[in-house]
Amino acid sequence: MFKKEFVPGSRSKVKSSAQRAIRAKVLETYPKLEPHLDDILPKKEQLDLLKIPDRVSLYCLGGEPLFWQHMDDPVMPHLKVIHKYPWAFPRIRIDRGAIRFVLSGATLMVPGLTSPGGRLPGDEEAGDGYGNGGKELEAGEVVVVEAEGKETACMVGVLKMGTQEMEEKKKGPGIENGHYVGDGLWKLDLN
Amino acid sequence: MTDTATATDARPPKHVVYCGVCTLPPEYCEYGGTTKKCSEWLVANHPDLHSHLYSEDAATKGMSNLSLDAQKRAEKDAQKKAAKAEAAEAREKTQRAASKVYIKRVERNKRKYVTEVSGLEAFGLDLKKIAKEFGKKFATGSSVTKNAGGTGDEITVQGDVSDDIFDWLQEHHAEVPEDNIELIEDKKKKASAGP
Numbered sequence: 323m324f325k326k327e328f329v330p331g332s333r334s335k336v337k338s339s340a341q342r343a344i345r346a347k348v349l350e351t352y353p354k355l356e357p358h359l360d361d362i363l364p365k366k367e368q369l370d371l372l373k374i375p376d377r378v379s380l381y382c383l384g385g386e387p388l389f390w391q392h393m394d395d396p397v398m399p400h401l402k403v404i405h406k407y408p409w410a411f412p413r414i415r416i417d418r419g420a421i422r423f424v425l426s427g428a429t430l431m432v433p434g435l436t437s438p439g440g441r442l443p444g445d446e447e448a449g450d451g452y453g454n455g456g457k458e459l460e461a462g463e464v465v466v467v468e469a470e471g472k473e474t475a476c477m478v479g480v481l482k483m484g485t486q487e488m489e490e491k492k493k494g495p496g497i498e499n500g501h502y503v504g505d506g507l508w509k510l511d512l513n
Numbered sequence: 514m515t516d517t518a519t520a521t522d523a524r525p526p527k528h529v530v531y532c533g534v535c536t537l538p539p540e541y542c543e544y545g546g547t548t549k550k551c552s553e554w555l556v557a558n559h560p561d562l563h564s565h566l567y568s569e570d571a572a573t574k575g576m577s578n579l580s581l582d583a584q585k586r587a588e589k590d591a592q593k594k595a596a597k598a599e600a601a602e603a604r605e606k607t608q609r610a611a612s613k614v615y616i617k618r619v620e621r622n623k624r625k626y627v628t629e630v631s632g633l634e635a636f637g638l639d640l641k642k643i644a645k646e647f648g649k650k651f652a653t654g655s656s657v658t659k660n661a662g663g664t665g666d667e668i669t670v671q672g673d674v675s676d677d678i679f680d681w682l683q684e685h686h687a688e689v690p691e692d693n694i695e696l697i698e699d700k701k702k703k704a705s706a707g708p
Binding site: 474 | 524526527536537538540541583587590
């Protein structure tokens with residue numbers, strides 16, 4: 323989605339009522355973020371709304387991008403937020419071979435997740451917190467993508483296919499149009 | 514990385530170091546195309562992390578579970594990317610050396626002048642911010658306007674401040690070489706300019 327670097331549009335302050343709505347929405351989408359929400363979105367601080375191309379709005383606090391949203395899609399965290407609180411999001415892992423494709427903006431394909439290096443939730447032997455409590459993720463859920471042998475997440479996006487289906491089919495696109503490290507949103511300078 | 518449902522609560526935020534060259538987390542530097550520079554930066558700033566990430570051991574461990582074919586492809590890809598990044602950098606450098614900043618004094622109304630500054634964007638400066646700075650420094654109106662041909666933007670400062678801008682640029686933006694700045698005064702109007 324942010325493969326090209328872009329110039330941000332207008333920047334405006336978010337009404338406090340809208341700010342509360344965002345807070346509630348974030349909490350609803352990422353319940354595990356609750357203990358940290360006051361650190362990420364302090365109640366009294368003034369959020370800014372930044373319009374960026376393709377009808378994406380980016381919420382930021384001071385110079386820090388926090389969340390972005392494409393039209394009325396789910397609110398997605400910026401990767402810098404994910405890097406701070408990686409345990410608060412449902413995670414999957416890709417194998418080593420897929421990293422370079424993801425980092426150049428390709429659609430994440432399912433074989434990168436089902437191969438021995440990849441991890442999907444619902445696996446018995448997933449371990450490392452990838453099990454998601456044995457629950458499968460459905461299509462349309464926001465998921466953080468980590469990489470084999472790396473500690474930090476490299477991408478965040480919406481699943482195009484449920485993880486159960488992935489296990490069965492083992493091919494096709496898994497996540498399209500995500501936000502990955504080194505893309506336009508990552509490189510965006512707010513100051 | 515070993516979290517269970519109970520351990521998730523109220524953990525302090527993790528601090529992630531970001532590479533000063535490519536802005537990625539250092540473990541992803543190898544995909545950024547400027548691996549060599551990133552590695553140097555990491556040695557200078559976070560030597561412990563460097564020894565952890567760039568050791569022989571780590572490299573072989575990472576590669577071993579890829580097939581030989583995939584390894585080759587990945588290597589080729591990385592090389593291509595590095596070459597691309599290098600070429601882009603070189604191009605930018607030459608472009609920078611060739612591009613000039615023009616400070617032009619334009620007569621507006623007999624003894625009143627505006628100063629137009631163009632070419633700053635080639636040096637990676639933000640015109641809007643600089644215009645604001647000029648306005649503050651000289652206590653005059655200063656704005657970003659379309660240039661005559663409509664091909665780009667320039668800064669228009671009210672009043673004749675060309676020499677001051679020249680000095681200010683040298684003081685605050687040393688990345689613009691002195692030789693690349695050119696002062697222009699409108700010749701025809703110079704005669705009527707007075708002292």
